[in-house]
Amino acid sequence: MAGYRLADAAGVVEHEDVVYVATLPGGPIAVLSGVAGLILLEACDGPATTLVERVAELTAVDPEEIRAHVEGFVGDLVERGLLVREVS
Amino acid sequence: MSESEVTVPLPVRLRFGHAAVQQVANTAGLDVLHIKGVAVDPELRPTGYAGSDVDVLVRPAHVAAIDRALRAGGWTLYSTFEHGSPFGHAQTYLHESWGYLDIHRYFPGIRLEPERAFELLWEDLHRIELAGTSCRVPSPAAQAVILVLNAARSAKGDRADVLTVWSDADDERREEITELVGRLHAEVAFAAAAGGLERFRDDREYPLWKVVSEGGSRAAEWWARIRAAPSARDRLRLVARAPRVNVEHLAHRLGRTPSRWDIAVEFLRRPLSGVGEGVRSLYRRFGPRRVVR
Numbered sequence: 001m002a003g004y005r006l007a008d009a010a011g012v013v014e015h016e017d018v019v020y021v022a023t024l025p026g027g028p029i030a031v032l033s034g035v036a037g038l039i040l041l042e043a044c045d046g047p048a049t050t051l052v053e054r055v056a057e058l059t060a061v062d063p064e065e066i067r068a069h070v071e072g073f074v075g076d077l078v079e080r081g082l083l084v085r086e087v088s
Numbered sequence: 089m090s091e092s093e094v095t096v097p098l099p100v101r102l103r104f105g106h107a108a109v110q111q112v113a114n115t116a117g118l119d120v121l122h123i124k125g126v127a128v129d130p131e132l133r134p135t136g137y138a139g140s141d142v143d144v145l146v147r148p149a150h151v152a153a154i155d156r157a158l159r160a161g162g163w164t165l166y167s168t169f170e171h172g173s174p175f176g177h178a179q180t181y182l183h184e185s186w187g188y189l190d191i192h193r194y195f196p197g198i199r200l201e202p203e204r205a206f207e208l209l210w211e212d213l214h215r216i217e218l219a220g221t222s223c224r225v226p227s228p229a230a231q232a233v234i235l236v237l238n239a240a241r242s243a244k245g246d247r248a249d250v251l252t253v254w255s256d257a258d259d260e261r262r263e264e265i266t267e268l269v270g271r272l273h274a275e276v277a278f279a280a281a282a283g284g285l286e287r288f289r290d291d292r293e294y295p296l297w298k299v300v301s302e303g304g305s306r307a308a309e310w311w312a313r314i315r316a317a318p319s320a321r322d323r324l325r326l327v328a329r330a331p332r333v334n335v336e337h338l339a340h341r342l343g344r345t346p347s348r349w350d351i352a353v354e355f356l357r358r359p360l361s362g363v364g365e366g367v368r369s370l371y372r373r374f375g376p377r378r379v380v381r
Contacts, residue, residue, distance in 0.1 A: 011107045011219030015100045024221065025108035025161050027185025029096050 002086045003051075004043040004074065010082045012040075021082050030082070035059060036073065043074055043083060098138060098187075102126045105142040105186030107221035109158075116157040119147040121209055122223045123192070124238065127216065129228045132235065132253050141180075141188035145209070145226075148202045151193050155179070163189060171336040174313065175241075197237035197277025197297075205272055229264040232257070236265075237274060240281035240301050254282050292316050 006012060006021075013020045019037030022029040032040055035055070042054055052070045056063035077083040106122050113120045125139030146154050159165065163181035166188065170176060175196040181189045194202035212227040226234065232253035239250050254265065269278045279285045280297035288294045295312035298304075304312075317325075338346045 006220065009111075011104055011221055013100045013103050013219050015097055020096060020100050020104070022104050022185065022219070024104070024219070025111040027104070027108070027162075027183070029101065029104060029185055031095050 003045075003047050004078075004083045005086055006044060007081050007084045021077075023081055030080070039070055039073055040077065040083070043077075048074075048085065098140065099126055099136075101185075101187055102138055102142055103219045105183070105189060106144075106223055107219035108161075108183070108186055109142060109144055109189060110218075110221050110223045112157050112161050113154065116153060118150040118154050118157065119206075119210060120144040120150075120154065120191075120224065121206075121213060122216075122218070122225050123195075123231070123234050126218065127223065127225050128235070129214075129216075129225070129231055132228060132231055133249075134252065135248070141190055142186065143178075143190045143192065145192045145195060145206065147206050147210070148193050151191070154191060158189070158191075167336045167340070169193065171334045174309070195234060195237060197240055197274045197280075199273035199276075199293075200271070208268075208271060229261065229268055232261070232265050233268050233272065233274065233278070236281045237277050240277045240297060242301075250281050292318075 007023075009023050011022050011024045014037075017033075017037075019032040019040055020029050021032060021040060038058060039051075039055055042058070043051055046054060051074065052063050052067045055070055056066055059066070074083065078085060103126055106127055109120065110122070112118075121144065122142075123145050124143040125137075125141070127143070130136065155165075158181055162185075163183045166180040166182045169179045177194050177196050178190045178192045181191070183189065194205065198205050200208070209226045209230050210224075212230065213224045214227055215222050216225055217223070225231065235249040235253050239247070254262070257265065269275055276285070276288045276291050276293045277297050279288060280301040285294070285297060285301070288297075293316040296309075296316040299309050299312045335346060338350060342350060
């Protein structure tokens with residue numbers, strides 16, 4: 001199943017429970033605290049089709065409540081060149 | 089998602105900075121070794137001290153090319169080799185996302201010709217991952233040598249580093265370090281930090297490392313630097329340079345481009361401050377004895 005991966009030009013650093021991601025070598029650095037960092041890591045760790053359900057389970061909420069937020073956020077990461085949707 | 093440099097901790101920014109420089113070097117096909125700060129092997133820096141900037145040692149033949157590549161990639165020149173440090177070894181850049189970067193064309197204390205010294209370190213390079221990018225670093229023994237040589241330039245001496253990487257090292261590591269110090273011809277500077285500098289009293293670099301490692305007036309440091317220069321030509325160049333105003337430092341201190349008036353005032357101020365230091369130095373040496381006598 002196709003998922004996401006970090007873009008070749010992206011770097012990531014985890015520091016004290018916060019995820020920092022940046023396009024290299026030009027920047028800038030994006031700060032992904034809380035659930036935002038969790039979504040990035042989870043997006044790179046399984047199929048795209050179940051991402052919303054996995055995040056919902058980890059945060060103990062109804063998937064439909066967060067679907068638009070999660071999908072919009074991941075779309076933003078792709079648009080910024082930080083994540084790449086893998087082709088199956 | 090927030091993007092604010094204020095909220096990015098320094099160790100995080102420095103990891104990205106190292107990764108960014110490595111990517112610039114990879115794209116341009118240039119050789120760099122990451123040194124100091126977050127690039128140091130954790131075994132050598134158990135406290136995890138990250139430093140305050142990114143430091144890389146560049147193959148001397150690649151210095152001009154990395155300068156061009158960095159400027160094209162968004163780094164701006166902050167201070168030059170000539171004016172950035174009294175040793176003339178490093179040039180500083182500033183990037184809006186990664187902060188300060190020092191590129192070193194050689195490392196103070198190493199007397200082996202810079203290209204050969206770089207090759208010696210490059211032959212035994214290791215790799216570490218910083219922000220997801222594979223970065224080349226010197227071997228742990230070479231990193232230890234660099235940390236001790238770096239400590240030699242601090243009047244306070246980064247004693248914690250010297251203790252960890254040298255005094256507390258096991259016999260095998262000390263043997264590796266000693267052998268490398270010999271191959272790099274770095275015995276005098278190494279002794280200035282690790283101990284035993286007096287064994288080199290007759291060496292032309294002895295006064296320089298004595299004053300740099302133990303502290304002294306600016307005038308004393310300049311005299312020692314002139315005496316340590318390897319040739320008459322180098323000595324003359326240093327003599328000619330000593331009284332000049334460092335316009336880059338002055339600009340950073342003032343926070344603006346200095347005017348001709350600022351430079352003139354600074355030029356007039358320096359000899360006076362040198363005389364003041366000289367008087368204080370003489371007083372320290374002879375004053376109290378005169379009082380006692």
